[in-house]
Amino acid sequence: xxxxxxxxLQADINRLLTSLFHQGVLDExxxxxxxxxxxxxxxxxxxxxxxxxxESEKLLRSLRLLLMDREFSxxxxxxxxxxxxxxxxxxxxxxxxxxxxxxxRSASELNNRPGCLRGLEVVEHEYHYLKNMMHExxxxxxxxxxxxxxxxxx
Amino acid sequence: xxxxxxxLAESKLTALVxxxxxVNQTMHHKLLDRLGIQNDVVCNGQEAVDVHxxxxxxxxxxxxxxxxxxxxxxxxxxxxxxxIESKIAGVTTxxxxxxxxxxxxxGLNDFQEKPLTISKLLSILHRLDFYVQT
Numbered sequence: 001x002x003x004x005x006x007x008x009l010q011a012d013i014n015r016l017l018t019s020l021f022h023q024g025v026l027d028e029x030x031x032x033x034x035x036x037x038x039x040x041x042x043x044x045x046x047x048x049x050x051x052x053x054x055e056s057e058k059l060l061r062s063l064r065l066l067l068m069d070r071e072f073s074x075x076x077x078x079x080x081x082x083x084x085x086x087x088x089x090x091x092x093x094x095x096x097x098x099x100x101x102x103x104x105r106s107a108s109e110l111n112n113r114p115g116c117l118r119g120l121e122v123v124e125h126e127y128h129y130l131k132n133m134m135h136e137x138x139x140x141x142x143x144x145x146x147x148x149x150x151x152x153x154x
Numbered sequence: 155x156x157x158x159x160x161x162l163a164e165s166k167l168t169a170l171v172x173x174x175x176x177v178n179q180t181m182h183h184k185l186l187d188r189l190g191i192q193n194d195v196v197c198n199g200q201e202a203v204d205v206h207x208x209x210x211x212x213x214x215x216x217x218x219x220x221x222x223x224x225x226x227x228x229x230x231x232x233x234x235x236x237x238i239e240s241k242i243a244g245v246t247t248x249x250x251x252x253x254x255x256x257x258x259x260x261g262l263n264d265f266q267e268k269p270l271t272i273s274k275l276l277s278i279l280h281r282l283d284f285y286v287q288t
Contacts (some may be wrong), residue, residue, distance in 0.1 A: 047180070084175055091175075091270045
């Protein structure tokens with residue numbers, strides 16, 4: 001019975017990941033991230049994704065503050081923040097977030113403020129979708145680990 | 155996959171990760187760890203220069219291009235001016251041909267586009283003669 005719980009949860013995890021790959025939310029770089037998790041760093045994926053969330057939210061807040069300022073003209077700073085977001089999104093395999101950041105960056109390079117505002121909204125939307133999906137994944141993983149831990153010794 | 159990754163621990167290689175992005179720092183540190191390469195991490199080109207001024211030396215430097223205070227191009231030039239002969243591999247997510255040429259001319263031994271993976275890192279090590287692929 002307990003084994004079936006673990007198997008069912010693993011199937012749910014696999015289904016969620018397949019869906020995220022199919023939607024283009026994640027790409028093969030996420031598999032690289034998973035492959036780096038080992039016995040010396042058993043929570044590596046969780047740790048890296050949380051670093052990504054912390055850093056991304058600081059950058060997104062800064063981008064919003066910059067663009068909400070009526071006197072705003074520092075497109076170079078927007079570009080620097082977006083380079084960071086593109087880089088870290090690429091590193092964890094967050095393909096859709098990366099792609100919308102690239103589009104946003106193009107608007108900033110043209111000093112296109114309305115384009116930047118739209119770009120920011122799209123990035124925020126994609127980022128929050130990714131974050132929700134990752135939380136769901138981690139919850140399933142945690143349930144799976146708990147279910148696997150509740151086993152009577154053979 | 156973890157079982158197929160070669161270990162270079164016996165070669166006692168050392169590396170320095172130079173990147174201002176915490177996600178990349180963590181990933182690159184782990185990639186090198188996985189290959190058995192002892193490594194340190196600094197946040198920008200100035201810190202890379204400072205760590206060499208303090209007497210540390212590394213076989214390999216993974217140098218990001220765009221960083222605050224001192225970028226990868228400037229840091230590479232400075233290290234070469236200091237006589238540092240370590241192999242330096244430039245890594246960046248964004249490089250047009252002009253940027254890449256400027257980065258290489260600063261004194262790089264190799265260049266790789268991010269995101270880094272185990273196989274890209276092994277390619278760097280192979281091209282820089284640290285690792286023979288079998």
